[in-house]
Amino acid sequence: MSLLDIDERILDVAALADIVKSPVVDSKEFPDVDVAIVEGAIITDQHLTEVRHIRAHSKILIALGNCAVTANVPAYRNRVTKEEALKCAYVDASSNDSAGQMPDSPELGKLLDRVRPLHEAVKVDYYIPGCPPSADLIFYVLSELLNGRTPNLDKEKLKYG
Amino acid sequence: MAEPSSYSKKIIINPVTRIEGHASITIDLGRDGKVADAHFHVNEFRGFEKFCEGRPFTEMPSIAPRICGICPVSHAVASVKACEDIMRLIPPPAATLLRRVMHLGQMVSSHALSFFHLSSPDFLLGFDSDPAKRNIIGLAEKFPDLAKRGIRLRKFGRECSERIAGKNIHSVGITPGGMNLGLSEENRKALLAWIPESIETVRIGLDIFKRYRQKHMVEVDSFANFETLYLGTVGPQGELELYDGKLRFINEKGEILNDQIDPRQYLEFIAERSLAFSYLKSPYYKPLGFPKGMYRVGPLARLNVASSISTPLAQKEFTEYRQIGGKKPLHGTFYYHYARLIEALYAVEEMKNTLENPRVTSSEILACAKRNQAEGIGCSEAPRGTLFHHYVTDENGILTKVNLLIATGQNNAGMNRSILEVAKKQVDGPNVKEGALNRVEAAIRCYDPCLSCSTHAIGAMPLVIEIRDADQRTVRVIQRAK
Numbered sequence: 001m002s003l004l005d006i007d008e009r010i011l012d013v014a015a016l017a018d019i020v021k022s023p024v025v026d027s028k029e030f031p032d033v034d035v036a037i038v039e040g041a042i043i044t045d046q047h048l049t050e051v052r053h054i055r056a057h058s059k060i061l062i063a064l065g066n067c068a069v070t071a072n073v074p075a076y077r078n079r080v081t082k083e084e085a086l087k088c089a090y091v092d093a094s095s096n097d098s099a100g101q102m103p104d105s106p107e108l109g110k111l112l113d114r115v116r117p118l119h120e121a122v123k124v125d126y127y128i129p130g131c132p133p134s135a136d137l138i139f140y141v142l143s144e145l146l147n148g149r150t151p152n153l154d155k156e157k158l159k160y161g
Numbered sequence: 162m163a164e165p166s167s168y169s170k171k172i173i174i175n176p177v178t179r180i181e182g183h184a185s186i187t188i189d190l191g192r193d194g195k196v197a198d199a200h201f202h203v204n205e206f207r208g209f210e211k212f213c214e215g216r217p218f219t220e221m222p223s224i225a226p227r228i229c230g231i232c233p234v235s236h237a238v239a240s241v242k243a244c245e246d247i248m249r250l251i252p253p254p255a256a257t258l259l260r261r262v263m264h265l266g267q268m269v270s271s272h273a274l275s276f277f278h279l280s281s282p283d284f285l286l287g288f289d290s291d292p293a294k295r296n297i298i299g300l301a302e303k304f305p306d307l308a309k310r311g312i313r314l315r316k317f318g319r320e321c322s323e324r325i326a327g328k329n330i331h332s333v334g335i336t337p338g339g340m341n342l343g344l345s346e347e348n349r350k351a352l353l354a355w356i357p358e359s360i361e362t363v364r365i366g367l368d369i370f371k372r373y374r375q376k377h378m379v380e381v382d383s384f385a386n387f388e389t390l391y392l393g394t395v396g397p398q399g400e401l402e403l404y405d406g407k408l409r410f411i412n413e414k415g416e417i418l419n420d421q422i423d424p425r426q427y428l429e430f431i432a433e434r435s436l437a438f439s440y441l442k443s444p445y446y447k448p449l450g451f452p453k454g455m456y457r458v459g460p461l462a463r464l465n466v467a468s469s470i471s472t473p474l475a476q477k478e479f480t481e482y483r484q485i486g487g488k489k490p491l492h493g494t495f496y497y498h499y500a501r502l503i504e505a506l507y508a509v510e511e512m513k514n515t516l517e518n519p520r521v522t523s524s525e526i527l528a529c530a531k532r533n534q535a536e537g538i539g540c541s542e543a544p545r546g547t548l549f550h551h552y553v554t555d556e557n558g559i560l561t562k563v564n565l566l567i568a569t570g571q572n573n574a575g576m577n578r579s580i581l582e583v584a585k586k587q588v589d590g591p592n593v594k595e596g597a598l599n600r601v602e603a604a605i606r607c608y609d610p611c612l613s614c615s616t617h618a619i620g621a622m623p624l625v626i627e628i629r630d631a632d633q634r635t636v637r638v639i640q641r642a643k
Contacts, residue, residue: 100433100435
């Protein structure tokens, strides 16, 4: 969704590329694409399957935002076990009643032991860090790639805060 | 062996597009082939409540907004209020004004995203139009001026945070005790300059909704229309309030159940049930128990509980809105969109009032205190509904317990029920049309759920519908054709 922070320039990107799948586009299949942008850390087995699937169908994969790049705040969970985290939320929280069930139906992704950044699971071609990632940098990287150039992501362009 | 007609089936929609976060839907068919039940599976979990334990409480206003990139200001506000409760401190008036501007700005940008980017393609291009075009970019091809207006309205909202706190989201401006950064006269003027255009854009949105309603009256009125209780924040006279106020519960007839509740008492009125099919818990109104105490929050709920709106243009719209239901609350889920636009209008008008307050550029914006009690509770109205942060600390100010009650969670029961109502009308056996599936999803989109928020998880990938038979066999998985 950080992609939308480029505001009106999304229309410039749309002029150069077909945005075939995103939270704002309805298509539910993942076709072969030139560029895939992935946000978020890998938390569940489903995320892992998805990111591998995306990698296999994309020429270029961009990790967007600190969660994708470093696992950031979600990785705070790595200090505790997943069982402790689940018990805290679904059993011990002050507002919980005593008749609750643990979310474990087969539709749900299973938590991995550790939360991981994207590059620990798949090859990442470009990293755009930031929380939020800079809209100008997102637009710069996309317009370079869409014009067949290699974006220059020197140190001074990268900001993690 | 059973006859094919004698077992029932299940539909899955996965991923649900045009919502924030990650979810799927299962539709269970009975032996007669009709829809028997529906479940909305929210599939994200991060565990904030656990991993924040052991950290100083003063870190929470920086960590908690990371729950969500759409409503970080609401999290920051609820969080600093909980911290200030622990410190027994009242922030300076100018700091409250600045927080209000940021909070109203976020309401505008989030509501703009929900209406113009995510929902207006259904209104303007049609529920049954080409899925590949049914988005903000398809909208821009057909209605370029409108799409740009929607994009700019969202930009204005984010600019409020940027001009006060230097960053459009996850700023460091809001801090326990007040604000780290103030508003310059130049930035105040720049924000005020946005007001006329923003009011105009929201009114265009209202016009789109009203015209759609005129044309599709029956569908709009009957779309996922079911009775629930409602919760929202109101001011001292029962007027709509988003930043600071007291809670009001009403019943399905519109009668007030509890009024002017201090948010610190939330545990007396709200309990949550964990359910196996979702990482999203189901809160309920405690006096009535589960599931009878199902209530809804967010724009529809806030306008159902409010007695009035303090700004003139929004009050005029509110009067018109209220006439639809007469004395009763509006239960039709589609009216979330309408209520959201009226709130956006209020937010822009109220932002103008706040920015015109001479105190807003004051530099007296930060008070100091240490921990003065163990426990603190903070509340604010997030774009999607009432939000609670509840912290318990030890004598060194280290968090020993954290409870977060998120807006979307409180609409969980409502979303499940809405899907069931729509599925009953749109799905008959496993043969389902694309437009029908989009309507099931549209029911969820009315609530504008931010699933990352509500399960404290980050997810950017959207939904699948699975149809299951009465023996829990999957008979169809629906992934839209491109």
